Structure formats: structure tokens, C-alpha cells
Amino acid sequence: MPPPILEPIVVATENSPHAVRLLARQGKHTSPTAGYAPGYIQANLLVVPRAYATDFHSLCLRNPVPCPLLAIGSATSLISPTPTTPPLLTHPFDLRSDIPRYNVYHAGRLTASGITDISELWSSADSHVAFLIGCSFSFEGALMAAGLMPRHVEMGCNVAMYSTSRKLNPAGVFTDGTYVVSMRPYPQDQVERVRDITRPYAAMHGEPIAWGWEAVQELGIADLGAPEFGDAVEIKEGEVPVFWGCGVTPQNAIMRAGDKIKGTVMAHAPGHMLVTDVREEEYFKTQATVL
Amino acid sequence: MPPPILEPIVVATENSPHAVRLLARQGKHTSPTAGYAPGYIQANLLVVPRAYATDFHSLCLRNPVPCPLLAIGSATSLISPTPTTPPLLTHPFDLRSDIPRYNVYHAGRLTASGITDISELWSSADSHVAFLIGCSFSFEGALMAAGLMPRHVEMGCNVAMYSTSRKLNPAGVFTDGTYVVSMRPYPQDQVERVRDITRPYAAMHGEPIAWGWEAVQELGIADLGAPEFGDAVEIKEGEVPVFWGCGVTPQNAIMRAGDKIKGTVMAHAPGHMLVTDVREEEYFKTQATVL
CATH class of the missing domain: 3.30.2040.10 (PSTPO5379-like domain)
Incomplete structure (x- = not known):
């Protein structure tokens, strides 16, 4: 008799950011994230082919009000935009599965909506760059x-x-x-x-x-x-x-760029955000101005 | 017989940024700064009463394309907006006299144009906050x-x-x-x-x-x-x-704010910039993106 198959042990309280991401990774959390892990920052995701990453980075820096940049990186590793910004995620993560639902664009057109995993579209670590953007x-x-x-x-x-x-x-x-x-x-x-x-x-x-x-x-x-x-x-x-x-x-900017963008662009599906490990007050502490 | 009065010794080559500022301080350089100290960054100055400093700072951060912030501070001390930005001025300075000419605003109206010293208007270190803004x-x-x-x-x-x-x-x-x-x-x-x-x-x-x-x-x-x-x-x-x-x-924003701004606002006179000690290439080195 084979041993019973064990479910992975979720070492996170049920409504912690980490738990929400793990459930999303397993395809068990597919609903909008509003109200989950209250007090923690949630973020918009935009993933562009590497060839457009510098331009997209510049777009964010030149338009910080609609496109406030929280982090940049690969599917499994992020860099904060300033040395004093705390890391968004403090557990191992995979941006290709840790968000409940995703949208996919080709040549500026939405070609898939609400899919729960983008691992096959973003299989190579070097092919794309991820941008995480603040949320209201x-x-x-x-x-x-x-x-x-x-x-x-x-x-x-x-x-x-x-x-x-x-x-x-x-x-x-x-x-x-x-x-x-x-x-x-x-x-x-x-x-x-x-x-x-x-x-x-x-x-x-x-x-x-x-x-x-x-x-x-x-x-x-x-x-x-x-x-x-x-x-x-x-x-x-x-x-x-x-x-x-x-x-x-930013998703709108991708659509308006149309077929100037070759390759696959991916994003969270509206309302289905990345739930981060940073508490709002923790983030503000680091945002203190020099004044 | 009294000893001869000695002119201060300008320990700076004639067209160095430091020399331009010293001559401006002495009222001997009163012309536009274009072409002086080539290769060094020149900056716009805006000085607001302390009560409006947080709002003005926010205006710059929310509009980095027309208002790119290089430094914030008092008349004699500056802080860089990010830890990796090099200090703009590496010699003792006084923003009240080291720029060739200044404009002065009250209640959004230009009340003095092209004066060469603002020490009397900005006599207290705590009364105002200075913003230095990039220049084309x-x-x-x-x-x-x-x-x-x-x-x-x-x-x-x-x-x-x-x-x-x-x-x-x-x-x-x-x-x-x-x-x-x-x-x-x-x-x-x-x-x-x-x-x-x-x-x-x-x-x-x-x-x-x-x-x-x-x-x-x-x-x-x-x-x-x-x-x-x-x-x-x-x-x-x-x-x-x-x-x-x-x-x-930013000067235009001050004018449009009109009598919502109480007190004295000061700025460089157009074309008469602060000549800084930072070489352009030095600045770019620190602007490297994470990409």
C-alpha cells in the first residue's frame, strides 16, 4: 500500500500574505485580493520582454503618480528601487504563480484574461523583467x-x-x-x-x-x-x-504601444494583486523625506 | 601706515565652478552662466518659506520631468535626495550670494528681478528651505x-x-x-x-x-x-x-499659487544658474538603473 500523499504544509497563518500567495500558487486562491491580509501592501504586476525593460523603467520613473515603482526583478528575485525601501517579499516566491489571476498581451492586445499561472509563458529567467507598482x-x-x-x-x-x-x-x-x-x-x-x-x-x-x-x-x-x-x-x-x-x-500604455511591442507581456488581472509581506506603516517609515 | 587691504585669494582656476561661485559671491560675476565651467552640472534654485517646503517637495517628487530634484537644504548645507547621489557642492557655499542673479516673489508676483544677493531676505537659516532642480x-x-x-x-x-x-x-x-x-x-x-x-x-x-x-x-x-x-x-x-x-x-507654480503663499519666495534669475562641482559623467555614474 503506497504511503498517503501529503499536502504541502502551509507554514503561514490563514490570512497572512504568505498564505495568500501559497494558496494562489496551488491554484486554490483565484478570487480578487481586496480584504485579504489587511494592513499589508498589495502591488500591481507588469512583466515585459527584456528588450523593453529600460523604456518601461523610464516610463515609471517619469510618471511616478500613476506608475509608482515598488520593485523590479525576475520571477523569483526582486530589487528595491532605493536602498532604503524594504524588500516586498520575505519568503521564497514565484511571480509566475503567486498571484491569483493574470492577463496576457500580444502586440498590445489582451490575448488571455484571468489565467491562474504564467509559468509556461515566462519559462526563462532572462527573457522578461517584472515591475511591481503601488496600488490604491x-x-x-x-x-x-x-x-x-x-x-x-x-x-x-x-x-x-x-x-x-x-x-x-x-x-x-x-x-x-x-x-x-x-x-x-x-x-x-x-x-x-x-x-x-x-x-x-x-x-x-x-x-x-x-x-x-x-x-x-x-x-x-x-x-x-x-x-x-x-x-x-x-x-x-x-x-x-x-x-x-x-x-x-501601465497596462493601458502597453495596449497603446500596440505592435511596437514584440513578444509576450503579462500582468496581474485587475483586482487580483500581489499580496506583499510589507506592512503599510513599515513602508512609510522608509519614505520619510529629508525635510 | 595701515597695511594694504588684501583681496581674498581665489584658490580656484578661473573657469572652475568654485571660481564662478566666488566671483558671483563678490558681485563680480553677474552674467548668465551658460558656457561657464563646461561639463559641470548647473542647477535651478527655488527657495520657499518653511511652511510650504513639504508641499513643494511633494510637487517635485510628483512631477520629476519638469522638476527633477537634485538636492534640498538650507543656505549653507544641502542633502542629496538619494544616498547614492553625489553632493552638488564640495566647497563651502552660500546659496544667498553664490548665484549671479536672483528673482524674488511675494504672493505669486515677481517683486524683484535680477538682484545679485538675497542675504537680507533670507537672513534666518530656519525660515526657508532651498530646492535645487536639474537644468537642460x-x-x-x-x-x-x-x-x-x-x-x-x-x-x-x-x-x-x-x-x-x-x-x-x-x-x-x-x-x-x-x-x-x-x-x-x-x-x-x-x-x-x-x-x-x-x-x-x-x-x-x-x-x-x-x-x-x-x-x-x-x-x-x-x-x-x-x-x-x-x-x-x-x-x-x-x-x-x-x-x-x-x-x-516651479517658478510658474509659485506664481500660479498666488496669495496662497505667504512670505518671500526666491529663485535664480533665468539663465543665471548655480554652477555645481559635479561633473555630468559623475552624476550619470550614480544614476545607473538596476536593470
């Missing part, structure tokens, strides 16, 4: 703690995200990118508080880039009721839309 | 070395600079800033070379933010023949305008 989940916790519940959290849906006409600073092959923004409605007289609360989250898009009804036209948004990504949310009497830089921006 | 002089040398002489250098005039409608990412009190751009015309078929040559100068505005005739309207520039700053230059048949982020942007 972090500052939403701070808004909630201040009694400024984001509407989509209240409604139990995804945040509303819009393509805009606001240009990114071009970088190499990425000449035609524009900001993607997330929108949360707030009463006009709370906008300054909302700005103050989200401002310190510099590596997670920071304070809004625009607010008020006049910003809708200025950003080239045709219809607030029809977001390009996520779900439309109600805007109540006396509220105004408030817009933040959004981590979907 | 550096990449102009690289363009010239590649046979792509900027037109204004050829014409012996100042570079053409324009206010645009392209918004800065807002930061605290600085909500209404827009890009100021510098413009150099180049043949359409040289634009990619020009982009490639200036791209590595990340701390000096890097590659252009826009180019071609369609960019003129897109940036909201009414008349290329009437730059808001500097001098108009000829655009020849077959050439297109190429636009870069410009270090006048």
Missing part, C-alpha cells in the same frame, strides 16, 4: 479609518476606472500613454481632507490628480456612468468626483 | 557633441520657453501648476536621435515630452513666435518643434 488599496484603508468610506466599498463593487486624455510623459517606445484614473465621489467640503489623508501614500498614487465636475471634461472623460474598467458608482447630491492616478495605467 | 544645459552639450546644435545656441540667444496648458500633478497648496516647456527645432527625421540622446539625462528633464506640429495645439501654445520666457527662434523648412520639461516650471 492602501490609502482606502486610511480613508475608511477617517470615516470617508469609498462608495465602491460601501456598494461592494469594484472601483470605477476611466481612460483619460491626460498624456503620460513619453519614454522610449511608450510614446502614446495616457493616465488611467480611479474615481471616488466625496462631498465637495471633504475634498481637502481626502487630499490630506491620501497625500502621504506617495508610493500608492498619493493625493488625487484632479477633482470637481470641471475635471471630468478636462480629463476627457465622456461618461462617468460608463467607466472603461471596474464598475460605475453612484454620485450623490452635493458630491463631486475625485480622481486618482491608477495602476491600470 | 547638460543635455545641450550632448546634443552639440552629436552635431545637433540647438538653434538658440547657434543664434546666440536664450532658449524659447512656453507656458502650456498641460497640468502638473497637484501637491498640497500647489494645485494649479502647469508645465513650462523649452523648445528646440529639429528635422523630423532627427527626432528619434534627439530623444535617444537626451533620454539618459533623467535628472535634467530627460527626453522630450512632446514633438511635432500637432504638439503645439495639444500643449495649448498659442503662438510659437511669442515665447513667455526666453527668445523666439527660427524654425526652418522641414523642422518640427521639440518640447522638453523646463526648470522654469
Whole structure:
């Protein structure tokens, strides 16, 4: 009689970042990551063929509000962008499987959506470079703690995200990118508080880039009721839309680069983020300015 | 008989950065700094009352293309923004006198232009914070070395600079800033070379933010023949305008903030830069990416 097959022992508490990643690796966690491992930073992933890595790095550095860079690396090894930034992951990891779901692009077009493993597409360590980019989940916790519940959290849906006409600073092959923004409605007289609360989250898009009804036209948004990504949310009497830089921006830049990009680009599927081992407060400690 | 009064001994070669600063300190160098101490980085200066320093710092970090931060500090002491950036000044200095000419702003309005010393306005070390911001002089040398002489250098005039409608990412009190751009015309078929040559100068505005005739309207520039700053230059048949982020942007942001800024803001006078002790190649060595 053969010995019983043992499941790998998950040496992590159930809702720890490490546990979420292990379950994702095993294909057992395939849902969005909002609400998992609360207090830990979650990150957007973008993986580009090595030939475009320098241009994409430059795109992030030139557009830190929509594309705040947290780390760069291979599938199993990451480097922080500054010597004082803490490592995002403190256990062995594999970016090809540790995220619940992925999107895949070829020549700027989405060719696979929501797959749970990209190991076969990213088989060689040298072929691609991974970029991890900050996410607004972090500052939403701070808004909630201040009694400024984001509407989509209240409604139990995804945040509303819009393509805009606001240009990114071009970088190499990425000449035609524009900001993607997330929108949360707030009463006009709370906008300054909302700005103050989200401002310190510099590596997670920071304070809004625009607010008020006049910003809708200025950003080239045709219809607030029809977001390009996520779900439309109600805007109540006396509220105004408030817009933040959004981590979907880099995927949008890949799409706009079209067939200038040869090879396979991979990314997390929206809402299905990399759950990191860094606590928000730990990250802020390292973000202290010289002032 | 009293002993003869001795002039201070300038222990610096005539065209060294240190010599230029010492002569400026003595009121003997009051002209623009272009062409002085070639190969050394020159920097824009912006000095804000301490109450606005955090917001201004955030403005720079959120808009690194027009406002690339080289150092922050007091009149006599500077801190580099990253641990690997070399110190800008390696001799004792005083930012209140070591620049040939200064501008002064109150409530967003220019109240003094071209004065040679601001020691009386910035008498207390704690009252203000200084920001040093990269300048496009550096990449102009690289363009010239590649046979792509900027037109204004050829014409012996100042570079053409324009206010645009392209918004800065807002930061605290600085909500209404827009890009100021510098413009150099180049043949359409040289634009990619020009982009490639200036791209590595990340701390000096890097590659252009826009180019071609369609960019003129897109940036909201009414008349290329009437730059808001500097001098108009000829655009020849077959050439297109190429636009870069410009270090006048922060002064423009101060003006647009208007009477939201209480107290005295000081800056270098356009073209009259801080000549630093850092060689361009030395700076690039420290800018190596992790890729």
C-alpha cells in the first residue's frame, strides 16, 4: 500500500500574505485580493520582454503618480528601487504563480484574461523583467479609518476606472500613454481632507490628480456612468468626483504601444494583486523625506 | 601706515565652478552662466518659506520631468535626495550670494528681478528651505557633441520657453501648476536621435515630452513666435518643434499659487544658474538603473 500523499504544509497563518500567495500558487486562491491580509501592501504586476525593460523603467520613473515603482526583478528575485525601501517579499516566491489571476498581451492586445499561472509563458529567467507598482488599496484603508468610506466599498463593487486624455510623459517606445484614473465621489467640503489623508501614500498614487465636475471634461472623460474598467458608482447630491492616478495605467500604455511591442507581456488581472509581506506603516517609515 | 587691504585669494582656476561661485559671491560675476565651467552640472534654485517646503517637495517628487530634484537644504548645507547621489557642492557655499542673479516673489508676483544677493531676505537659516532642480544645459552639450546644435545656441540667444496648458500633478497648496516647456527645432527625421540622446539625462528633464506640429495645439501654445520666457527662434523648412520639461516650471507654480503663499519666495534669475562641482559623467555614474 503506497504511503498517503501529503499536502504541502502551509507554514503561514490563514490570512497572512504568505498564505495568500501559497494558496494562489496551488491554484486554490483565484478570487480578487481586496480584504485579504489587511494592513499589508498589495502591488500591481507588469512583466515585459527584456528588450523593453529600460523604456518601461523610464516610463515609471517619469510618471511616478500613476506608475509608482515598488520593485523590479525576475520571477523569483526582486530589487528595491532605493536602498532604503524594504524588500516586498520575505519568503521564497514565484511571480509566475503567486498571484491569483493574470492577463496576457500580444502586440498590445489582451490575448488571455484571468489565467491562474504564467509559468509556461515566462519559462526563462532572462527573457522578461517584472515591475511591481503601488496600488490604491492602501490609502482606502486610511480613508475608511477617517470615516470617508469609498462608495465602491460601501456598494461592494469594484472601483470605477476611466481612460483619460491626460498624456503620460513619453519614454522610449511608450510614446502614446495616457493616465488611467480611479474615481471616488466625496462631498465637495471633504475634498481637502481626502487630499490630506491620501497625500502621504506617495508610493500608492498619493493625493488625487484632479477633482470637481470641471475635471471630468478636462480629463476627457465622456461618461462617468460608463467607466472603461471596474464598475460605475453612484454620485450623490452635493458630491463631486475625485480622481486618482491608477495602476491600470501601465497596462493601458502597453495596449497603446500596440505592435511596437514584440513578444509576450503579462500582468496581474485587475483586482487580483500581489499580496506583499510589507506592512503599510513599515513602508512609510522608509519614505520619510529629508525635510 | 595701515597695511594694504588684501583681496581674498581665489584658490580656484578661473573657469572652475568654485571660481564662478566666488566671483558671483563678490558681485563680480553677474552674467548668465551658460558656457561657464563646461561639463559641470548647473542647477535651478527655488527657495520657499518653511511652511510650504513639504508641499513643494511633494510637487517635485510628483512631477520629476519638469522638476527633477537634485538636492534640498538650507543656505549653507544641502542633502542629496538619494544616498547614492553625489553632493552638488564640495566647497563651502552660500546659496544667498553664490548665484549671479536672483528673482524674488511675494504672493505669486515677481517683486524683484535680477538682484545679485538675497542675504537680507533670507537672513534666518530656519525660515526657508532651498530646492535645487536639474537644468537642460547638460543635455545641450550632448546634443552639440552629436552635431545637433540647438538653434538658440547657434543664434546666440536664450532658449524659447512656453507656458502650456498641460497640468502638473497637484501637491498640497500647489494645485494649479502647469508645465513650462523649452523648445528646440529639429528635422523630423532627427527626432528619434534627439530623444535617444537626451533620454539618459533623467535628472535634467530627460527626453522630450512632446514633438511635432500637432504638439503645439495639444500643449495649448498659442503662438510659437511669442515665447513667455526666453527668445523666439527660427524654425526652418522641414523642422518640427521639440518640447522638453523646463526648470522654469516651479517658478510658474509659485506664481500660479498666488496669495496662497505667504512670505518671500526666491529663485535664480533665468539663465543665471548655480554652477555645481559635479561633473555630468559623475552624476550619470550614480544614476545607473538596476536593470
